[in-house]
Amino acid sequence: MDGAIIRRAFEQLYPGKEFPYTSRVTFSARFRQYNASIVRCAASLEVRASRQWEGVNQDIFTGLIQTLLVKLFGQPIQQPYTIDLYNRFIRNVHVSIPKTTSDALLEDSFVRVNGQFFSGQVELANLKWGGSSTRKLGCYDFQTDTITISQALLGQDNRLLDYVMFHEMLHKKLKFASKKMKNYFHTSEFREWEKKFPLHEEIEHELRQLGRKGVRKNLFTWFGEKFK
Ligand SMILES: [Zn+2]
Incomplete structure (x- = not known):
């Protein structure tokens, strides 16, 4: 060709x-x-x-x-629409378990993050909004393959949503890489991955600011031990 x-x-x-x-x-x-x-x-x-x-x-x-x-x-400054098209295509041909829950905003975020960091190779999870907690911004449930994102991120900059989505997608992805480990949360491999997100320190700071507007106690348990 x-x-x-x-x-x-x-x-x-x-x-x-x-x-x-x-x-x-x-x-x-x-x-x-x-x-x-x-x-x-x-x-x-x-x-x-x-x-x-x-x-x-x-x-x-x-x-x-x-x-x-x-x-x-390396990463382009702007991701062309063709990568999104590719991701959607691949996601559709690779999905083996039908997904029942989704949301356009969350799916867009998932597709963006998938294209940018995972070559589109993370299979779509069920995606849904949770409550508006700033205590828990996101979580991934392995049993139901569901990423839940706090509504506290609704209306915020996409970077914040994408970063939390990225974190939860890492749980989905790395679970398979470390299946036999008992404790698979936030391993050093996980942390290394997290650093790939551009300006991740700045974003974490912004997320903390967001949290301060809400509940003070136990902020960012979604980060696990990271913020202890
Ligand atoms: Zn986590």
Whole structure:
């Protein structure tokens, strides 16, 4: 396949940045489902994708390429809509358990965070708003695969919502990575992951401020021992 799609995907992702590569796309039966990878070798860039990707909508495929490019070149300043399209697509083909609870705002947040930090690979959870507690801003329930977000975050900056969503999604993700551990909350791996969120210290400060307007006692138990 013509590699020009990789150049276009790159330019959309990083406007104004030079693309000094020759590029190509290959399809292979070696990959399972909708897997793909990117290989950079000197001045060449190759995207290898499973056969399932042949014939998939170009915008969605562009989103896949961009998700792979981010792994090599880092987060863009702004995430193009094509990555969202890709995430939605992948989420739909990968979801094995039907989800019964969702909400547009929460789902948008989930999709954003999934695209930005997890290459869209975290399966959609049930999503719902909880009460308006500032004591507990979010929680993840493993049994029902449900992320609950406090309504205290409604109307706040998306960054705050996304950060709490990110935290809860880490619980969902890392649970599988550390299945046999008894205590899987806020491990050092978890903390390392958390630091990937841009300006996380600033956001935590803002969340504390939000909490001060509400209940003083036991703030941010969702952070667990972190704020003890
Ligand atoms: Zn937690």
